[in-house]
Amino acid sequence: MRQDLRRQDLKRQAPGRQDLKPARLSPRDILRVGAVGLRARRTRVVLSALGIAIGIATMVAVVGLSESSRADLMARLDRLGTNLLTAEAGEDATGRPVQLPRSAVAMVERIGPVRHATATADVEARIRRSDLVPEERTAGVTTQAARTDLLSTLGGEVARGTWLTPAGEHLPTTVLGAVAADRLGITRTGETIMMNETRVVVVGILRPIELVPTLDRVALVGFPAAERYFGFDGHPTTIFERSTDASVEDVRAVLARTISPGNAGSVKVSRPSDALAAKAATDKGLTTLMLGLGAVALLVGGVGVANTMVISVLERRQEIGLRRSLGATRNAVRLQFLTESLLLSALGGASGALLGAAATYGFARAQGWTAVVPPWSLAGGLAATLLIGVVAGLYPAIRASRLHPTVALNAT
Structure with missing residues (x-):
């Protein structure tokens, strides 16, 4: 009897046990x-x-x-602009170097969207710090002729002195690139260097030109002075032009044919900003x-x-x-x-x-x-x-x- 009562008590307690759940x-x-x-x-x-x-x-x-x-x-890039194109003289079909026409800048300026056009040219002139330095020691600096509107077209700046003026481009004066001035040991304007046997006055030193770094290593003289003192023939080597941003590719497509109508393949056209990109x-x-x-x-x-x-x-x-x-x-x-x-x-x-x-x-x-x-x-x-x-x-x-x-x- 007692065992039966105990079993009934356990049965009544069993449902309660099943309802127990662990806390969460x-x-x-x-x-x-x-x-x-x-x-x-x-x-x-x-x-x-x-x-x-x-x-x-x-x-x-x-x-x-x-x-x-x-x-x-x-x-x-935004500051320097991506609308600058360069055209350089290349080689003809036989591998011989070609010359750009003397009127190349004027021909490029006739392209409608072109805003500015200018040029530089290689000049055969050995540069020395003074006449006491042997001619073969050029310090790795070359000479180029430049137009007076080159700096404004490239967006360059003068660190010391002045840029070539309409009067100064006829005289034996030069503006040095940043690297060229450092190699020649020129720290201020008014000093002189030797170009071949001609003593030339340094009137300016440029800041580095990011779009055309090759100009940092050259000494720039005016086109008339290059013809008068160094036997320059007047043919440009590199043409620089700026056009409207929207028309860069259109100008690029016709630039070589405009500069050299009969031999467009000998003109190499590039955009300097592509190197930065x-x-x-x-x-x-x-x-x-x-x-x-x-x-x-x-x-x-x-x-x-x-x-x-x-x-x-x-x-x-x-x-x-x-x-x-x-x-x-x-x-x-x-x-x-x-x-x-x-x-x-x-x-x-x-x-x-x-x-x-x-x-x-x-x-x-x-x-x-x-x-x-x-x-x-x-x-x-x-x-x-x-x-x-x-x-x-x-x-x-x-x-x-x-x-x-x-x-x-x-x-x-």
Whole structure:
């Protein structure tokens, strides 16, 4: 009779037991539990997060510096203009050098969209610092004849002295390019140099000309002076022209035929700004390489996080066993260690993003660039760290959740 009553009592209690459910951790509780594990091992956390920080800082800095450099280059292109074309004398079908007609500039000016046209020409004149220097020692400086409108067409500037004037282009005076002045040891105007056996006065020194850097290494004299003192025949070597931006390609298509109607193939037409644009493309390839190195650093940081989490699981088996004995579910344990891994990676990612942005701003400012840190690089860096955190913490979290409470409590 008593046994029957006891069975009935157990049956009445059974439904109540089936209604018992383990408590669920709120997101706030999960963050607090995950943060406790990090605070207890601060030195290890800092060293592990450092690997992530280095990888993210490298990637953000590489992208930021590349974008800053490219923005500076594009600003220079806008300032210098992309509507400058050059036409140079080439070779005929037999391989012999050809001469551009003396009237080439006037012919180019007849093209409707052309706004400015000018020319330079090679001159056979050996340059020496003084008559005491042997003629064969030219210091790597050549002579070219130039028209008075050359500087305005190219957008060049005079660093010291003056440019060739309508009166000065008839006289034995010269304007030196920036590199030519340095090679000859000329630091101020009024000094003289030797061109063949003629003493020539330096009236100006140019700033570097970015679109036509070859002019930095020459000494420029006027066309009339070149004909009078150095036997120049008056045929230009290079024609420079500027047209409207919208008509650059149209002018490019007819420029060679206009300069040399019967032998257009002997005229080489180019756009100097294409070289700067090619530089931007080269910088982009280098950026891809550096991003790859940053990704390797990030991968190494992720391995460090995974290693830290695995060691943490091994060291905290008794803690895991105690929590499981007190009612923590396997899912709660998994979330705890996965949250620790995410917080550790996020700490390294945020620090790395700040370091990368600071490095970009500092270097860009030192170079005189406008600092550019694309928002997508910061967002992408943080997203990458979270992904690393999930991947690095997944195995340790699963391993921790599979520990049996009895085995974990007996671990030493």
